[in-house]
Amino acid sequence: MDFTISSEHQQLRQTLREFFEVEAPVDVVARFDREEEFNSDLYRKVAELGLCGMAFGEEYGGSDADQISICIAVEEIARASAALAYAWLPTATFCAKGVYRFGTEEQKKEILPQVAAGTMRMAMGLSEPEAGSDLTHLSTRAVRDGDDFVVRGQKVFTTGADTADYIFAFVRTDPDAPASRGMSVLLVPRDGEGLSVRPLRKLAGQSTHTCEVFFNDVRVPKENLVGELGDGVKIIFGLLDAERIYVGAEGTGLGQGALDMALKYAKERVQFGKPIIEHQAVGHMLADMAMDVQTARLITWHAAWRLEQGLDCRLEASMAKVYGSEAGSRCAARGMQILGGYSYMVEYGMERYWRETKLYEIAGGTNQVMRNVIAKQLAKGGS
Template structure:
């Protein structure tokens, strides 16, 4: 057992930390969120570092990065900007990876190199008004009509749909089959007739809009089917362990950002004649934050290692998601307390972490659903 981070992993963290501190300072991130304007230049520059090609191989312009590298990248992106994470993660680590694993050769050749260079983004269309955790209630329909599919329905929480080039849409292609056999995935190109996208107002990461998508007689060619007809569930479940690990890494990154900010403030802020880090109440909160970040990182990396080895990691991925997201929330809350009144000020940045953390207890499967999964796995194989 070796807990030493490799030189390559350390260099990746250093490179990304320096890049985001230069290119995504607190005031710039706050400005784009305030104006609800997507920072396409930051996304393009991040792609130039290789971030957008981490989920697939070099033959398509990617790097086929190992899972620890992806977790490090996710931490640093989450620490810098939720809006960037909302645009990057669905594109690079879910949709593009889904195309790489399940798509046709033509889809891979056409789309993946453009994902890698940052010129194509993909929004994930899974949730619906009446279907979130419960996939059996997905009702968006796609009916075969000659060489096309005709799609009707509605998606919600489709983040980035208004500026993405494709929607990676989960649709019901067999209304009489079970959820495990009746779902398929279709790529819906930007600007397709019958697609209406409505941005929603939200709490955090406003620079990347979360959208409602209405699909009325939307026609896409049969070549846009990703994977086998009726096997969409296998795509979802084939990617979900990784997604939940990355959510754990997002929580870790937010916790690390809150800790870094709180620690800097506590060293500089003087009250009652000494820096507040020397007051035990503050020191204990910082210690708790450090323990949360470290345990979150370790449990996430363990799950990532198992995923890399091809081992069953559903329980570990669920644990990483729950612990990482809740650790991030706790760290942001303690950071708010340490900064006191200044925590409410946008220019300090702590309030952004506080707003951003809550999503990760919900997205990727609520933490209550995750606890059910952990308990089920315990019953099946133990710890």
């Protein structure tokens, strides 16, 4: 078993760390969130680095990066700005991967080069008011009418929908079929007639809006069907393991950011005649943070390695999602305690980590649902 990190992976992390320290400092990220404005310039620069094409092949403008590289990119983006992660991850790692794996050649040629260039973004249209953890009970309908589908229904928590080009929509196409065969995926143009978007206020990352999407008889060409009719469950659930691994990486990145900030402060802040890192209570909190980050990274990378090898990783992905997200929350809470009163001040940035971490205990399947998945996999003989 080789735990050596390749020079390429080390260089990738260093490049991204240096890039985000210049392009996304704490005050800039805070300003965009305060003004609730999407940082399109930063997204363009991220695309220029090649990060938007990591999940698909060179023939479509991507790089088909290995899973550890993607996890490193996720960590560094989350460490810099959760709002950027909210826009980048759905487009570059979920929707684009869905088109790459299941889409037609025409869809790939039209969409993926634009995704890689940063000129096209997509939003995940999965959750509904009555269908969150249980996506098989969604009610948004798509009815075939000639050469079109007519879509009616509602999605919620569709992050980035107001500035996306397409909604990667999970819809019911056969109400009489079993859930496993009665649902499909459609690429619904955001500017389609009858589609409306309402941004929602949220706790963190407000420069990328999370939205409700309303479909009022939206006509979608049949050419926008991803995969075969009725393949929706196979497509969505075929992408969820990777998404959960990346949520683990996001939690790891947030935890790393909180650790870095707290460590720097603890070395500089002097109380009772010495830097506070030399006070045992503070030193122990930093030690716990470092252990959490390292453990989360190893669990997440192990799941990513299994995904890379084509091995079943449902158990490992669920573990990565739970541990990474909760480790990030623990690190942010300890970071708040170490910075004391300064942690409450927006200009220092620790409070942003504290607000941002909570989402990842919910997104991609709540941690309670993930624990159910883990328990079921263990019952089947997983370990």
